[in-house]
Amino acid sequence: MTIGCSAVLHAGLPFPYAEYERRQQKVFEAMERENLDALLVTAHGHLQYLSGYDARGAYFMPFPLILVPGQKPTFVVREYELGSVRPGSCIQEIVTYREQFDFAPVCADAIRGLRIKGRRIGLELGCWGLAPADVNALQAQLPDMKFADATRLVGTVAAVKTGLELELMRFAMEMTDLAVQTFQSSLRVGIREAEVAANIDREVERAGGVVQATSSTLLFGERTKLSHGSPKQHPIGNNQPAFLEIGGVKNGYAFGLVRSAVLGRHAETELLHDLSVEVLEAVVDAIKPGATAGEVDSAGREVLERHGCTKLLNHRVGYQTGIRWVERGNLSLEPGARDILEPNMTLHMPIILCGESGYLFGTSEHVLVTERGAEILSRTPHTLYRA
Structure with missing residues (x-):
């Protein structure tokens, strides 16, 4: 099968072309199971997974990667971004458009040029990167085609990691652990959130890594009642809580x-943390090949039911990880989810509980699903840190 990547390492890509070929082939196999004749991949994380391109330019307009079994993948991108897409991806067939109104006719022409045998085209309708107006415009250009929702297809393939991916992810976790250790060692009366964040950046950079600042949360005191929050010039006082959610990143x-701390004592958040540990450990124990995502979620909620405080948890217990922190439409550990866990999936379980006073406090683990269960990848304990 011709795919459109050569089996060499491109200077701008983190993996050999053969790895992208393998991923595309897995997607083709999934397309066959779903009876899809073509697939338009538009979710930014999925574009990076299949092509290497980080999709930064795709925030402004759709950049569909068109996949048709037996044919070379075709990228449809904005002309302005061509200089970044070509060296940043393994895709050789690239079609460009200039303005938003050009997208649908150019994309439709590219699809017709591929001479698709059938008429069933998959779209990632439940992901970011494709607006309803884009879908309507494509339907108007391709009235004979039948569009199907393929939101979960690429994410399901990407959920199972290869050794090459896990090597990057283990390094990223080393940087995450270093960030947590720096957070803990920095805590003292009067230090500001922004100072701790600067300490983290400095130590991780010294180790040759980076942290994903856009998704990080670092909060002290009353500000731990915020669901998300970037560090400010806000100091921590004695007998106050501190909360950190951060991630090391390598090649996307x-x-x-999640790690939490208390400077001195703080009864309410300490109790929340104790309970979050119990929930987390039940969730981790439930992770094994063959378990459903919903069963894992239920294991955590059963702990809260026994304590009579189910309302403390108002979100899912975890989600699939990989390229990008999260991608809408990927596997989610939530009530009733039927996805079946497989070896070499990676999952993050942030158990953050909401107290009566509004504090959001807890802990998490990042695990690799193995044949025997869950391998915890962090080396920093998920217990409460006391400074």
């Missing part, structure tokens, strides 16, 4: 982790 692969 992010490994998030």
